[in-house]
Amino acid sequence: xxxxxxxxxxxxxxxxxxxxxxxxxxxxxxxxNPYDPxxxxxxxxxxxxxxxxALYPNPDADELKHVIAKYHGLNDNQVFLGNGxxxxxxxxxxxxxxxxxxxxxxxxxxxFYPVYCHLYHIPFQKQPLNELFEIVKEDYYQPNSxxxxxxxxxxxxxxxxxxxxxxxxxxxxxxxxxxxxxYIDFGGQSAVPLLKKYPQLLIxxxxxxxxxxxxxRLGVALGNPELISKLYDVKNSFNSYPIDRLAQxxxxxxMEDSExxxxxxxxxxxxxxxxxxxxxxxxxxxxxxxxxxxFVKHPEYDAETLFHELRARGILxxxxxxxxxxxxxxxxxxxxxxxxxxxxxxxxxx
Amino acid sequence: xxxxxxxxxxxxxxxxxxxxxxxxxxxxxxxxNPYDPxxxxxxxxxxxxxxxxALYPNPDADELKHVIAKYHGLNDNQVFLGNGxxxxxxxxxxxxxxxxxxxxxxxxxxxFYPVYCHLYHIPFQKQPLNELFEIVKEDYYQPNSxxxxxxxxxxxxxxxxxxxxxxxxxxxxxxxxxxxxxYIDFGGQSAVPLLKKYPQLLIxxxxxxxxxxxxxRLGVALGNPELISKLYDVKNSFNSYPIDRLAQxxxxxxMEDSExxxxxxxxxxxxxxxxxxxxxxxxxxxxxxxxxxxFVKHPEYDAETLFHELRARGILxxxxxxxxxxxxxxxxxxxxxxxxxxxxxxxxxx
Numbered sequence: 001x002x003x004x005x006x007x008x009x010x011x012x013x014x015x016x017x018x019x020x021x022x023x024x025x026x027x028x029x030x031x032x033n034p035y036d037p038x039x040x041x042x043x044x045x046x047x048x049x050x051x052x053x054a055l056y057p058n059p060d061a062d063e064l065k066h067v068i069a070k071y072h073g074l075n076d077n078q079v080f081l082g083n084g085x086x087x088x089x090x091x092x093x094x095x096x097x098x099x100x101x102x103x104x105x106x107x108x109x110x111x112f113y114p115v116y117c118h119l120y121h122i123p124f125q126k127q128p129l130n131e132l133f134e135i136v137k138e139d140y141y142q143p144n145s146x147x148x149x150x151x152x153x154x155x156x157x158x159x160x161x162x163x164x165x166x167x168x169x170x171x172x173x174x175x176x177x178x179x180x181x182x183y184i185d186f187g188g189q190s191a192v193p194l195l196k197k198y199p200q201l202l203i204x205x206x207x208x209x210x211x212x213x214x215x216x217r218l219g220v221a222l223g224n225p226e227l228i229s230k231l232y233d234v235k236n237s238f239n240s241y242p243i244d245r246l247a248q249x250x251x252x253x254x255m256e257d258s259e260x261x262x263x264x265x266x267x268x269x270x271x272x273x274x275x276x277x278x279x280x281x282x283x284x285x286x287x288x289x290x291x292x293x294x295f296v297k298h299p300e301y302d303a304e305t306l307f308h309e310l311r312a313r314g315i316l317x318x319x320x321x322x323x324x325x326x327x328x329x330x331x332x333x334x335x336x337x338x339x340x341x342x343x344x345x346x347x348x349x350x
Numbered sequence: 351x352x353x354x355x356x357x358x359x360x361x362x363x364x365x366x367x368x369x370x371x372x373x374x375x376x377x378x379x380x381x382x383n384p385y386d387p388x389x390x391x392x393x394x395x396x397x398x399x400x401x402x403x404a405l406y407p408n409p410d411a412d413e414l415k416h417v418i419a420k421y422h423g424l425n426d427n428q429v430f431l432g433n434g435x436x437x438x439x440x441x442x443x444x445x446x447x448x449x450x451x452x453x454x455x456x457x458x459x460x461x462f463y464p465v466y467c468h469l470y471h472i473p474f475q476k477q478p479l480n481e482l483f484e485i486v487k488e489d490y491y492q493p494n495s496x497x498x499x500x501x502x503x504x505x506x507x508x509x510x511x512x513x514x515x516x517x518x519x520x521x522x523x524x525x526x527x528x529x530x531x532x533y534i535d536f537g538g539q540s541a542v543p544l545l546k547k548y549p550q551l552l553i554x555x556x557x558x559x560x561x562x563x564x565x566x567r568l569g570v571a572l573g574n575p576e577l578i579s580k581l582y583d584v585k586n587s588f589n590s591y592p593i594d595r596l597a598q599x600x601x602x603x604x605m606e607d608s609e610x611x612x613x614x615x616x617x618x619x620x621x622x623x624x625x626x627x628x629x630x631x632x633x634x635x636x637x638x639x640x641x642x643x644x645f646v647k648h649p650e651y652d653a654e655t656l657f658h659e660l661r662a663r664g665i666l667x668x669x670x671x672x673x674x675x676x677x678x679x680x681x682x683x684x685x686x687x688x689x690x691x692x693x694x695x696x697x698x699x700x
């Protein structure tokens with residue numbers, strides 16, 4: 001006889017980066033943007049009529065969709081909106097990866113990919129990055145039900161070129177190829193121009209990093225109208241909830257403040273390049289990151305020890321106790337001032 | 351050879367109630383609350399610091415959870431928060447209904463229940479309501495992997511008593527029994543007091559109706575700590591996104607304005623009782639609704655025709671073209687003024 005407890009699902013909970021409530025902590029563990037989302041977002045919230053909250057949102061988020069499409073030079077029907085890029089990713093797995101063969105993604109990559117596969121019973125095969133943490137494109141020439149990787153990759157920060165992506169697309173005209181561009185705006189080149197030629201390409205972006213909006217839930221998929229409309233069909237078949245009203249107006253305001261936001265990204269890039277040099281001078285080695293984080297190890301200093309020493313000094317970075325990367329730390333690029341403090345503390349520790 | 355299109359999931363998209371952009375429309379089709387969410391929500395939005403949006407939210411939404419727990423006389427660890435009660439429902443199905451037997455719910459009920467079953471491969475059996483649209487409690491005495499029904503039921507508005515629910519709980523000590531209380535605050539009695547005695551009881555509520563917050567995404571589950579912690583484990587195993595920052599402060603402000611909100615519910619109840627009498631005087635028949643809608647049919651007037659005639663006159667109600675209920679209309683309770691206009695138009699049509 002099964003009890004009610006026996007009927008509960010057994011799972012291993014994911015452990016997200018810490019969100020500690022420590023005062024004056026320098027928080028460099030979840031790749032948040034150190035800059036403000038901008039004056040237009042501020043004004044949009046201040047002007048928002050709270051009485052509108054009594055009504056369900058516009059289910060299609062038309063205005064927000066339109067400004068996003070325009071920003072990328074696409075049509076409105078090439079834009080899918082979801083509550084955070086994690087929701088968009090989960091829906092993408094459910095919608096696009098229903099073949100017989102396994103789907104393919106790198107062994108070192110976003111940790112939720114295998115999780116979505118388990119949830120939706122999707123077979124998958126992890127393709128190992130090479131020793132430089134680079135994706136080997138020939139690994140993606142074999143039969144598959146779909147391909148996904150972040151560009152730049154996480155947590156390594158390694159970027160691939162549009163030629164590289166195009167090569168994978170050419171070898172995979174019968175599978176959806178998903179490029180997860182959460183970090184593309186920190187020096188990479190978006191695959192959006194390839195959408196014209198490759199109907200099986202889907203690009204996923206987020207408002208959390210580049211647009212300093214981790215506090216709301218807003219993610220985007222860009223693709224051909226057939227693929228986008230299928231994503232909406234699947235979403236609407238079991239999830240009628242649209243983007244909430246405030247997120248719609250905040251997202252729109254952010255799109256209209258893109259120049260300010262690009263300036264912030266330039267500042268982050270400049271700080272990142274400065275940080276790379278400082279860390280290299282201290283003996284750290286790292287893949288060349290094009291994201292708002294660096295992924296570093298010190299040949300003579302244990303990563304987990306360094307993680308704890310930094311934490312004790314009020315600086316929180318990310319340590320992954322996982323095969324191949326357990327001697328690395330992922331450090332979010334904060335303000336120049338925060339990075340200077342980081343370097344000071346590391347010098348002290350070493 | 352499968353094409354990329356062959357690998358896309360095949361679905362029948364759900365059709366939600368219309369959200370038309372027609373000026374001066376009286377919108378009585380999606381059970382929204384006609385009253386403002388209140389001055390405290392307004393102030394919370396105005397005082398919100400947009401710079402906070404750059405950071406991920408508090409993943410546990412501790413403050414919001416605490417005020418909800420306090421409101422219901424529960425401990426914080428008895429409260430689960432999700433992005434809308436639809437997310438909470440979907441997670442509940444995934445988490446709680448993993449037995450061998452089918453789960454049980456009424457044949458006329460929330461249309462997403464079978465959808466979640468299909469999505470998560472959960473066998474189910476629909477138990478027919480009786481001719482008065484009442485749940486027959488003996489139908490829930492058989493072996494099952496879980497039970498769920500709304501109270502009041504939707505779209506009928508029929509309420510069951512706490513004794514009725516307790517009887518079902520006594521017959522089902524080995525299954526999770528979920529009471530979906532989206533509409534409980536319009537005259538029903540919540541099953542929260544039963545949580546003390548029945549560890550397998552889970553109660554789901556929403557901020558969309560009673561609290562006039564359909565525009566954000568906020569749903570709640572109340573249950574024993576073991577069940578609540580399991581819901582979080584399952585959620586966190588594939589979905590790291592917490593309640594967004596604005597929804598957390600708006601939800602908290604709403605909880606602190608409960609007296610104002612209860613007054614609105616009293617107004618809605620008064621209007622509903624007035625509307626019932628008026629409609630009966632015009633020959634309509636209906637189950638006795640305890641929700642913020644009525645479910646009515648006219649013995650001599652086709653429901654779909656009436657739906658279209660009302661729409662042509664700027665009043666939108668809900669028509670379901672489904673077995674057993676295709677001669678009924680579901681009409682949301684708006685303001686007294688809107689209901690007077692509705693009665694006028696119906697008189698004109700009849």
